[in-house]
Amino acid sequence: MPCTVILGAQFGDEGKGKVVDYYSKDADVIVRYQGGCNAGHTIVFGGQVFKLHLIPSGVFYGKRLIIGNGVVLDLETLSKEIDDLNPKIEKLDLLISNRTHITLPFHKELDGIEESFRGKSKIGTTKRGIGPTYTDKVARCGLRIVDLLDNEVLDKKLSETIMIKNRILKNVFESKTQISKKEILAYCIKHREKIKDYVGDASVELNNAIKQDKNVLFEGAQGTLLDIDHGTYPFVTSSNPTIGGVFTGSGIGPKHIDKIIGVMKGYITRVGGGPMTSEMGKVIGERTREKGKEFGATTGRPRRCGWLDAVILRYAVRLNSLNGIAITKLDVLGGLNKVKVCTSYKINGKTLEEFPASLKILEKCEPVYEEFDGWEDLSEEEWMEIVKKGYYALPKEMRDYLKKVEEIAGVPIFLISLGPDREATISIKEIFDH
Numbered sequence: 001m002p003c004t005v006i007l008g009a010q011f012g013d014e015g016k017g018k019v020v021d022y023y024s025k026d027a028d029v030i031v032r033y034q035g036g037c038n039a040g041h042t043i044v045f046g047g048q049v050f051k052l053h054l055i056p057s058g059v060f061y062g063k064r065l066i067i068g069n070g071v072v073l074d075l076e077t078l079s080k081e082i083d084d085l086n087p088k089i090e091k092l093d094l095l096i097s098n099r100t101h102i103t104l105p106f107h108k109e110l111d112g113i114e115e116s117f118r119g120k121s122k123i124g125t126t127k128r129g130i131g132p133t134y135t136d137k138v139a140r141c142g143l144r145i146v147d148l149l150d151n152e153v154l155d156k157k158l159s160e161t162i163m164i165k166n167r168i169l170k171n172v173f174e175s176k177t178q179i180s181k182k183e184i185l186a187y188c189i190k191h192r193e194k195i196k197d198y199v200g201d202a203s204v205e206l207n208n209a210i211k212q213d214k215n216v217l218f219e220g221a222q223g224t225l226l227d228i229d230h231g232t233y234p235f236v237t238s239s240n241p242t243i244g245g246v247f248t249g250s251g252i253g254p255k256h257i258d259k260i261i262g263v264m265k266g267y268i269t270r271v272g273g274g275p276m277t278s279e280m281g282k283v284i285g286e287r288t289r290e291k292g293k294e295f296g297a298t299t300g301r302p303r304r305c306g307w308l309d310a311v312i313l314r315y316a317v318r319l320n321s322l323n324g325i326a327i328t329k330l331d332v333l334g335g336l337n338k339v340k341v342c343t344s345y346k347i348n349g350k351t352l353e354e355f356p357a358s359l360k361i362l363e364k365c366e367p368v369y370e371e372f373d374g375w376e377d378l379s380e381e382e383w384m385e386i387v388k389k390g391y392y393a394l395p396k397e398m399r400d401y402l403k404k405v406e407e408i409a410g411v412p413i414f415l416i417s418l419g420p421d422r423e424a425t426i427s428i429k430e431i432f433d434h
């Protein structure tokens, strides 16, 4: 069963793009199964930085890429990404599921309007129309790729949905702006030209690939704590970045999955609103943000930084049945005298081991920390020298920290990333057997 899932074990931005890119060399097919262009997967190779929002991260290895039905697809962003990538790669071998839902310009406008109406309770969304597109999907008035390709269906669906949206804009939000069906139709027709040749039945192709024993990599977007069901609701995204999203979002069954790898940073970050129990103090927080370049790949917003949180790590292992961990950015913590791990939460003098459902409780939780000796601050070149020598060349303090991570998680570390470059990676365990 050569299927592996790479998903986020924290609040997104864990370095999934780099990890997926690294493993893509041994994969035949790479699949995105949820989220949309709220994701920004950064890949660095040959000294160049690439930020992918929709196209799976294996693109630079020239592999077969699939955008599954669980993704919400912004036609404009995808068209741009295709245009940007084409001169840099030999061939874009892409399949877009015909069941994928489409983010239209009014979804983005509604995302912004809804956020402004939330006032102090705003979620801090990326304003990429993610929530409104998934809302339409669940309300059964969304537009799918298969509808986009059929003039009659496209016209009918746009008429119905735009009529309702205009009523909402006028009567609920008291907005003077109205959506023009003519403009949206023209937008759809323009962009479908760019994508129509990539459309097909992703579930059929994927299951065939599995039957042929091909190596399939599933690339999660966002992270476990942003999951609509299991995250810090309502400060979450509108999809399932956790393991269940793979199956509903791609059209395969769970028996095909061989390994599930959770990607985590050596610390945590969060962008947008919502509680973060182990948030660092101002000085170390700012140092980590600057050193780790912790600014959103999609929105450029500064990310909040926190110490590694064992309650979250255990939660991610349990929810996703993780087989292993890929840990990134431990180099960023280099130069600190002490590094901390939040081992549990305290509330009203009592210890809380499990991640609570209630945000009211979570907001009152205080972190219980264990301290570890820090490791040296090295340059990118020095880390690369260490990477070449392998795991035992890592500073002893870092290896102690990694042992603690494995002890908390109860699963082994598969990969250690010590820099943005593809080469700055120590692989401890392989994910594909052949």
Ligand code: IMP
Binding pocket: 011, 012, 013, 038, 039, 040, 123, 124, 125, 126, 127, 128, 129, 130, 131, 221, 222, 226, 235, 236, 237, 238, 271, 272, 273
């Ligand atoms: P939305 O997905 O744009 O609706 O945003 C909902 C929440 O998820 C906000 O707190 C965003 O900052 C967060 N979020 C969405 N996508 C990402 C991501 O790729 N990385 C980190 N946070 C994200």
